[in-house]
């Protein structure tokens with residue numbers, strides 16, 4: 001199917017920005033809703049992008065957004081929610097109800113293609129509300145078949161310039177050299193954002209992707225502690241991770257949950273109780289994933305950033 005316009009719900013965020021650029025490069029128009037236009041300022045100059053202030057939780061607004069596009073990508077995801085069983089109300093709205101309503105809106109508007117981003121480790125019996133709600137979201141998307149051709153992509157933690165993962169630890173290590181943490185031995189397989197969005201773009205264009213669920217991971221498995229130590233090395237702020245026993249870490253997380261933008265919640269800690277790694281190939285089609293070590297220093301290392309800045313300034317002076 002020739003794609004002319006794609007709706008990217010949650011497209012103003014980290015992964016969405018990379019995907020929007022990728023689709024724009026291919027000459028595909030993107031429609032991107034945002035709750036606040038100021039949050040999507042970085043997309044306003046992108047050719048072929050139509051940034052729309054809209055409430056995607058409103059049925060009529062969602063219907064208008066879906067109307068006239070060839071495909072939908074869903075990237076809405078949150079890390080924190082009120083508590084609840086099997087998941088809290090905020091997870092339910094963002095991860096379960098929204099996919100259900102997107103499927104309904106696609107059906108209503110005759111849109112037959114959805115690519116949905118879930119998360120590695122999503123399972124109905126997972127230890128955290130985040131992962132349980134992501135599993136319920138996947139089921140909501142699969143229920144769109146056969147009239148809606150779906151593809152689900154399940155990334156491990158995603159890295160790249162502007163990520164909220166490695167940058168979070170780089171920011172913490174700048175001020176706190178000793179990090180007492182729960183879940184330090186959790187295993188993760190970080191995937192580069194450009195590899196992930198290449199996969200999403202391929203999924204949109206490739207008919208054989210319909211009905212497929214793909215994991216997306218990087219070439220190497222690390223413990224959280226190893227990743228934080230690596231971030232410390234490249235950002236010139238070496239730190240010491242002090243693994244905390246889970247009951248103590250839970251108390252620490254309960255306190256952090258009271259902060260305006262909590263760096264960690266009890267539910268996040270529960271997610272870390274299961275490995276975030278794939279038991280299959282890291283990417284489909286035998287694609288070679290990008291090593292973390294080739295990208296992370298470019299945005300985490302202050303010396304690399306300075307060298308690039310002065311290199312750029314020198315090149316500009318030569319022109």
Ligand SMILES: NC(=O)c1ccc[n+]([C@@H]2O[C@H](COP(=O)([O-])OP(=O)(O)OC[C@H]3O[C@@H](n4cnc5c(N)ncnc54)[C@H](OP(=O)(O)O)[C@@H]3O)[C@@H](O)[C@H]2O)c1
Nearest residue numbers: 010012013014015016034035039075076077119156157158
């Ligand atoms: N980043 C990772 O490491 C990672 C790993 C595994 C899975 N994922 C999944 O990948 C997807 C995209 O992640 P990301 O890192 O790009 O996230 P992000 O940077 O936080 O972007 C998510 C976007 O969704 C929108 N959004 C957030 N909460 C919303 C809500 N309650 N209602 C409506 N819109 C909301 C926001 O748009 P506005 O603020 O502009 O409205 C935001 O730009 C998510 O589903 C996430 O769970 C990410």
